[in-house]
Every structure is written in structure tokens, then in C-alpha cells.
Amino acid sequence: MGIHINGIGVVGGFGAGVAELISCLEKGTINLKESPSGSPGDYASSVYLACTACLENFVQKRALRRIDHFSQMALLGAYLALQDAGSPSLTEKRTGLVVCSGYGASQTTFSFLDSIINDGDACASPTMFSNSVHNSAAGHISISLKLDGPCLTVSQFEMSVPSALLSACMWLNEHRVDQVLFGAVDEYCDVLGYCWQRFFGEGNSGSMTPLSQDRQSAIPGEGSAFFLLSKDRSPSGYGVIADVDMGRLDDKGISPSEDTIFIVGADGHKCCDRLYDDFMPPGAEAACYSPIYGSLPIGTAFDMAIAALSIRERRIFASPETVSDQAKYMIIKEASRIAPTSITCLKLARDSGFGTITLANG
Amino acid sequence: MKQNAPVAITGIGCLSAAGMSLKDNMASLFAGKRHVAPPERFFSSHPVSYPVFEINEDPPPERNKDENFTRTCRLGLAATNEALLDAGLESQGMTGLKAGVCVGTTVGSTMNNEEFYRDYRRGMHPDMTIIETFLKGNPAAVIARELGLSGPCQTVVNACSSGTDAIGIGASWIRSGICDIVIAGGADELCRVTYNGFISLMISDDSPCRPFDRDRKGLNLGEGAGMLILESDNFIRKRKKPPRAFVLGYGSGCDGYHLTAPHPDGKGLKNALAYAIKESGKTINDIAFINTHGTATKDNDRTEVRVLREMLPDILFLSTKGYTGHTLGAAGAIEAAFTIACLETGMIPANAGFITPDPELGASPVTLNTHISKKIAISDSLAFGGHNAALVLGIERC
Numbered sequence: 001m002g003i004h005i006n007g008i009g010v011v012g013g014f015g016a017g018v019a020e021l022i023s024c025l026e027k028g029t030i031n032l033k034e035s036p037s038g039s040p041g042d043y044a045s046s047v048y049l050a051c052t053a054c055l056e057n058f059v060q061k062r063a064l065r066r067i068d069h070f071s072q073m074a075l076l077g078a079y080l081a082l083q084d085a086g087s088p089s090l091t092e093k094r095t096g097l098v099v100c101s102g103y104g105a106s107q108t109t110f111s112f113l114d115s116i117i118n119d120g121d122a123c124a125s126p127t128m129f130s131n132s133v134h135n136s137a138a139g140h141i142s143i144s145l146k147l148d149g150p151c152l153t154v155s156q157f158e159m160s161v162p163s164a165l166l167s168a169c170m171w172l173n174e175h176r177v178d179q180v181l182f183g184a185v186d187e188y189c190d191v192l193g194y195c196w197q198r199f200f201g202e203g204n205s206g207s208m209t210p211l212s213q214d215r216q217s218a219i220p221g222e223g224s225a226f227f228l229l230s231k232d233r234s235p236s237g238y239g240v241i242a243d244v245d246m247g248r249l250d251d252k253g254i255s256p257s258e259d260t261i262f263i264v265g266a267d268g269h270k271c272c273d274r275l276y277d278d279f280m281p282p283g284a285e286a287a288c289y290s291p292i293y294g295s296l297p298i299g300t301a302f303d304m305a306i307a308a309l310s311i312r313e314r315r316i317f318a319s320p321e322t323v324s325d326q327a328k329y330m331i332i333k334e335a336s337r338i339a340p341t342s343i344t345c346l347k348l349a350r351d352s353g354f355g356t357i358t359l360a361n362g
Numbered sequence: 363m364k365q366n367a368p369v370a371i372t373g374i375g376c377l378s379a380a381g382m383s384l385k386d387n388m389a390s391l392f393a394g395k396r397h398v399a400p401p402e403r404f405f406s407s408h409p410v411s412y413p414v415f416e417i418n419e420d421p422p423p424e425r426n427k428d429e430n431f432t433r434t435c436r437l438g439l440a441a442t443n444e445a446l447l448d449a450g451l452e453s454q455g456m457t458g459l460k461a462g463v464c465v466g467t468t469v470g471s472t473m474n475n476e477e478f479y480r481d482y483r484r485g486m487h488p489d490m491t492i493i494e495t496f497l498k499g500n501p502a503a504v505i506a507r508e509l510g511l512s513g514p515c516q517t518v519v520n521a522c523s524s525g526t527d528a529i530g531i532g533a534s535w536i537r538s539g540i541c542d543i544v545i546a547g548g549a550d551e552l553c554r555v556t557y558n559g560f561i562s563l564m565i566s567d568d569s570p571c572r573p574f575d576r577d578r579k580g581l582n583l584g585e586g587a588g589m590l591i592l593e594s595d596n597f598i599r600k601r602k603k604p605p606r607a608f609v610l611g612y613g614s615g616c617d618g619y620h621l622t623a624p625h626p627d628g629k630g631l632k633n634a635l636a637y638a639i640k641e642s643g644k645t646i647n648d649i650a651f652i653n654t655h656g657t658a659t660k661d662n663d664r665t666e667v668r669v670l671r672e673m674l675p676d677i678l679f680l681s682t683k684g685y686t687g688h689t690l691g692a693a694g695a696i697e698a699a700f701t702i703a704c705l706e707t708g709m710i711p712a713n714a715g716f717i718t719p720d721p722e723l724g725a726s727p728v729t730l731n732t733h734i735s736k737k738i739a740i741s742d743s744l745a746f747g748g749h750n751a752a753l754v755l756g757i758e759r760c
Contacts, residue, residue, distance in 0.1 A: 097616065103473060104471065104472065104473075104519070106473065109472060109473065109474050110474075110479060112474075112555070112559065113474060113476060113479050113555065114483075116476075116555070116558055117476075117479075117480060117483065120407055121406050121407045121408050121558050121561075122407065122408050122409065122561075124558040124559060124561070124562040125562060126559075126562040126563045126564075129558075129559035129560075129562055129563065130559075130563065130621050130622045130746060131621070132472075132474075132559075133468065133519075133521050133746050133747065134468070134471055134472065134519035134521075135519055135520050135521050135745070135746065135747040135749060136621065136746075136747060138520075138616075138747055138749070139616075139621045139746065139747030139748055139749070140621070142616040142617070142618040142747070142748060143618050143619060143620065143621070143748065145618070146618045147616055147618045148615055148616055148617065148618050148629055148630055148633055149614075149615060149616065149633070150613075150614035150615060150616075150634075150637075151520070151614060151615070151616040151747070151748075151749050152518065152520060152527060152531070152614070153518070153519045153520055153747075154516055154517065154518060154519065155471045155500070155517050155519045156500060156502065156503065156515060156516060156517055157497070157500055157503075159503075159515065163514065163515060163516045163517075164516070166514055166516070166540075167516065167531055167534070170531075170534045170535070170538055171534075173538065174365050174534060174537065174538065175365070176637070191473075191479070191482060194482060195490070195493055198490050198493075199490070246514050246515065247512045247513060247514070247515075248506070248511075248512045351498075351503065351507065353503070353515070
């Protein structure tokens with residue numbers, strides 16, 4: 001496959017940009033109470049909320065007035081990825097845009113329903129409607145960056161990231177484009193929090209303890225992670241995407257290279273976290289970083305960013321202290337200065353779906 | 363397969379207000395029948411009734427009777443079953459193959475259930491099975507799960523170009539070798555929320571839509587699904603199934619201009635068409651006709667004809683939305699199915715709803731059922747977000 005990662009932009013409860021992500025990885029925790037966006041909402045005890053204030057460094061405040069939080073998170077991720085890549089030209093090269101999301105612009109979707117319920121069918125808000133479609137984030141990014149190449153938005157719940165990345169890599173491999181701005185975004189809203197409460201109980205006011213077999217500890221998160229990808233080697237040092245795979249575990253197992261280190265996408269949902277015990281290769285080494293970014297469908301994109309940072313920094317970050325070590329495989333609990341040759345991000349879903357993204361030195 | 367190799371289509375399934383199968387749809391199109399009426403499945407308090415193209419028959423029941431699927435998924439499964447039957451593929455025979463699913467949708471991926479949300483707002487205890495049905499209702503995942511497929515799975519949500527994009531992406535999966543078979547297409551149901559959304563944008567017509575007509579006032583929504591079975595050459599050789607048609611080229615381009623209005627010069631559409639034609643290795647002289655997006659909104663039709671006059675002058679064009687309504691994420695797939703059926707029969711239907719030429723457009727669609735002799739055609743789509751996509755389809759490999 002050999003797709004190079006030239007730049008990364010991340011936004012989440014940990015902050016904005018790779019430096020803030022690294023800082024939280026080194027600390028092994030983030031303080032949710034310091035979340036700059038304020039109230040976590042009525043239904044969740046804690047939420048990993050993302051702040052997009054620094055988007056004003058890239059886009060005029062006036063232009064942001066009609067862009068909702070969902071698309072602002074995506075825009076900020078996109079601009080940070082381009083900045084991290086050295087602000088390359090987007091017009092001299094054929095640039096594709098691939099965005100994915102598990103739930104889309106949730107808050108705006110419900111705000112549009114509010115306009116119908118409050119004021120009647122004839123007073124539905126056209127602005128809310130046009131911003132509620134799943135590809136609104138891609139639309140805003142293409143407008144802001146003046147992109148005119150191929151564009152794709154994918155929604156596949158927890159498998160959104162591997163599914164969309166597959167197409168992004170394919171566009172590069174078939175030379176449809178020279179570079180792809182690839183990203184993932186999901187937002188928290190009160191209705192989502194309510195659904196969590198109904199499905200999982202009163203919520204977790206403590207810490208996420210992924211991989212503990214008997215505790216539902218997921219805390220909702222939101223944010224975006226964007227990557228500038230190309231076939232050209234870059235000085236970024238983030239390595240290459242060596243493989244992307246997805247499918248169903250009942251038909252084919254995962255078959256990683258023997259020396260790969262795993263980042264498992266366990267995020268405190270005990271029904272899914274248990275699956276990793278069943279399908280991880282025995283003796284494998286794995287880290288888990290969801291306590292840094294929370295539980296959200298596109299969490300794999302943050303794992304991919306952390307994998308790329310590990311390759312660049314030639315070190316493995318320790319899993320946060322709260323990650324359970326009850327797993328049947330080895331959980332990496334201490335940071336090490338071992339340069340990884342290969343890192344596989346693994347996501348398992350309740351419906352037996354799996355997705356893997358393997359990064360390698362390149 | 364070579365990078366630009368034609369990708370074989372061995373089966374087609376399609377349902378819309380014009381019919382419950384591709385054959386029924388084509389019969390309606392060539393007979394000029396339009397099944398358009400005020401919505402029956404939901405209520406609206408608009409003082410004016412905006413007609414829709416609604417499927418009045420229930421989609422066939424799903425295979426797994428224990429699952430409660432969304433209407434979008436049921437439509438998608440019905441089109442898939444027709445396509446598999448057409449391709450001579452039994453579902454059991456697909457287990458173990460590298461078989462992927464790529465489906466476009468809009469409503470099918472949106473958590474906007476009004477009943478649930480009204481109860482939530484009232485502080486009641488809304489029925490969570492609605493949310494569970496949504497969470498189990500990702501259209502591509504449902505089709506993969508129902509058929510026991512193990513390959514890649516992708517729900518494309520590029521708004522109204524989703525069905526076209528899904529077929530183009532599915533073709534890439536075949537060419538790259540990651541799949542032997544791909545079920546590719548689109549599915550979408552009529553929905554009160556979307557109905558209100560399009561009316562709020564003032565791009566819905568309160569009478570049957572009139573694509574490309576001088577007096578057009580906007581679109582009518584519709585619902586349906588279209589699915590194509592794409593196969594690799596190796597797999598076709600093994601099972602000795604003659605292809606029905608080919609995906610020859612696919613292009614995509616964004617306008618980077620406005621969230622709901624197309625670029626006045628059709629920047630993204632031009633890029634999409636140019637790439638699709640280049641990938642096909644064909645010239646405009648090979649093209650029999652263009653099955654346009656043709657929604658009947660002022661902006662869409664103006665932009666689309668401007669681009670066609672510039673890039674594909676004097677080539678016959680039509681919109682089939684006068685027969686199906688705008689089926690959103692399904693539209694591109696249904697129209698790809700129609701395009702292939704037209705190439706096979708050597709005829710294209712009259713553009714329903716068109717009466718008066720629009721001098722501003724400077725070109726008109728076909729007004730009668732018209733014979734064609736060439737073997738290649740284009741189907742294109744324009745979408746919210748400024749997305750555009752085009753497919754070059756043919757019934758001969760070269």
C-alpha cells in the first residue's frame with residue numbers, strides 16, 4: 001500500500017494539535033473538568049468535549065457564524081493537518097477529500113427537528129437542514145480550502161475509519177489523486193447522552209477503565225482527526241499506511257505481522273471490550289489510549305494518529321493507568337524508547353465487524 | 363485487473379414508484395406513466411401539498427424475520443435480491459468469497475426519528491427500540507450481514523450523488539483485487555423530516571416536477587433503491603456468466619463553492635465528467651446519451667445544461683426524475699440501472715414533465731421515446747455539499 005502520512009491534525013477533549021495530544025499521552029490522563037467547552041450536558045456525568053476556539057487562527061470569525069460545531073471540529077482538524085504538513089499547495093496537486101463520521105451532525109439534526117416541532121412544518125429551518133446532512137463537514141472543508149477534486153463522506157458507525165481509509169488509499173493507489181485530506185469527526189449532543197443513559201445507566205463520573213471485563217466505563221467523546229496522505233515520501237516521519245482491512249470475524253480472523261504492536265480500540269463498553277480477548281493473537285503486545293480521547297465511533301482515527309506519532313517519536317506511549325491489565329494479552333503499561341517497526345490499530349464491533357489499520361516505518 | 367479496466371456488471375435490481383423491478387420501471391418509463399401524489403405514509407401541515415413519488419407496495423420481507431429493519435434497508439435488500447437473482451448468484455454461494463458492499467444513502471444513515479425526539483423533548487420515556495433499529499440499520503452493513511458477506515463494507519453519504527459514488531467506489535474495489543464481487547448501489551426512503559427540509563429550501567414543486575422545463579419550480583421527492591452486482595473478470599470466467607454491462611469510468615469532483623447551490627459554471631461537475639470519460643478511454647463521439655441529474659430545480663438544471671453544452675454538445679439527454687422523483691442517495695444507482703436498461707433496449711424514454719423549452723438553457727431534453735444505436739452512456743449526479751459524480755456505462759467491453 002505504502003501511503004505516507006504527511007501531516008496530522010487532531011481535536012478532542014485533550015486539546016487541539018499533536019503537541020497537546022502528546023502531552024496528554026505523556027501524562028496518561030486528561031482532566032475532564034477542565035474541558036473548555038463547559039457543561040457536559042444533562043445526561044452524562046462526564047464528556048470529553050472539544051473546543052474549536054483556535055479555528056479563528058485559520059478562518060475568519062465571521063465566516064464561522066453559519067458553520068456548526070460538528071463542521072467546525074472537522075475544519076479545525078483539517079487546517080491543523082495541513083499546517084502540520086507544512087501548508088502544502090492544494091491546487092497544484094490533485095487533492096481528494098475523504099471524511100467519515102459515525103453519527104454525522106447530530107446536534108444540528110436535532111436542532112432542525114426543533115424548528116419543525118416548535119414552529120410547524122412550514123417554518124422548518126433551511127440553514128439547519130443543509131447543515132444536518134452527513135456530508136456538510138466535507139462541504140464546508142471544500143469551500144474553505146477551495147478544493148475541486150474527488151470528495152467522499154462515509155458513515156459506517158465504529159467501522160467508519162477503516163472503511164473510509166480504504167477508499168482514500170485506493171484513490172491514491174489508482175492515481176485518481178496525488179494527495180488526500182482524510183479525516184474523521186463525531187460530536188456529542190444531549191440526545192446522544194440521553195441514549196447512553198438509557199442503554200448504559202447513570203453514566204460514569206470516574207475514569208474510563210477499558211478492557212476491564214465487568215465494568216461499563218465508557219465516557220462519551222467528540223472530536224476530529226485529520227491526515228494529509230500521499231504516495232510521496234515526506235519529512236514528517238509519521239511512517240506509512242502499510243495495510244487497511246475490514247470484515248467480519250466469524251469469516252476471517254485478523255492476520256497481522258508477527259512483530260506488530262497493537263493499539264486496541266477498546267473504549268469501556270464491556271460487551272465490545274471482551275471481544276479483544278477472543279480475537280487478539282496470544283502473546284501480542286497492545287496499548288489502549290481511549291481514556292485520552294473518550295468513546296466515540298471514530299476513535300480509531302485517534303489511535304491512528306497516536307500510532308503515527310509513536311513511529312515519528314520512536315517510542316511507545318504507556319497506556320493510561322486506568323486501562324485494565326486483566327486481558328489475556330500483554331498490555332503496555334510503561335513507556336519505552338523502542339522504535340516500533342509496525343503498529344496495528346484494531347477495532348472490534350459488537351456485530352462481529354473488525355477493522356485494522358497497520359502503520360509501518362517508511 | 364488493469365487500472366482503467368472495464369468492470370463487469372452481471373446483475374441489476376431496482377425499485378421505485380415507477381415499479382417494483384427494473385423491468386416494471388422501464389415499462390412505466392416507456393409508457394410515460396407517472397405515479398406522483400401527495401404523501402400517504404406521513405402527514406404534513408403545509409398549507410400546500412407537495413407531491414411525492416411513493417412506493418405503495420411493501421418491499422418484500424427480509425430473509426431474517428427476527429430483525430426489524432428500516433424501510434431504507436428493506437428497499438435496499440429488495441433491490442439486492444433482484445440483482446443477485448439476475449446475476450444467477452445464490453447468497454449461500456457467496457460465503458467465503460471476497461464480497462463487498464458499497465451503498466449510498468441519506469435518510470438511511472440519519473438519526474432523526476421524529477417520534478422518538480418528540481417523546482424525548484416531552485420528558486417521556488421514548489421507545490429505545492427506535493434507536494436500536496437505527497443502530498442496527500446501517501444499509502451496507504445490513505446487506506452484508508443478511509448475505510453473510512465478509513469483505514469491505516461502506517455506506518456512502520455524499521447526499522444526492524451517493525448512489526453514483528458507491529458504484530464508482532465498488533468498481534475500484536474490483537479493479538484493485540480486494541473484492542471478487544461487490545454489491546453496489548443506493549437506497550433511500552421517503553421521510554417527513556427530509557420532505558420538510560427540501561420545502562424549507564424552497565426547491566420543492568407543488569405540482570409534478572418538470573425537469574429542464576422553462577416553468578420548472580423544483581423537485582418532487584421519491585424513494586427506492588438500485589443495486590448492481592459488480593464482478594471481477596476472474597470470477598466471471600470461473601462461473602461463465604456473461605456480463606450484462608460494464609462500468610467504464612467514474613469521476614468525482616467538488617465545487618468548493620456553496621453548501622446547497624451548484625457552482626454556476628459547474629466546476630466540480632466538469633471535473634467529474636472529464637475524469638470519468640478519460641478513465642473510460644472513450645470520446646464524446648461514443649456517447650449515446652446522458653441520463654442527467656435533472657432535479658427540476660432552477661439552479662441544478664441551469665448548471666447541468668451549461669456543462670453538457672460545453673463538454674458534451676449535441677448529445678441526447680434526459681432526466682428520469684419525472685418518473686421516480688428525486689430518490690436522494692438512491693438516485694444515482696437507480697439512474698445507472700435505467701441507463702444500462704436503455705442501452706440494452708436501444709431506446710431512451712421521453713423526459714417526463716418537460717413541455718416548454720427554456721431559452722435560458724439553450725438546449726432541451728428528449729421529448730419522445732427515442733431510438734439510440736451507440737453502446738455507451740453517461741449517468742451523472744449533483745449533490746448538497748457541492749459534490750458531483752459521473753459514471754460512464756457501456757454494454758460492450760470496448
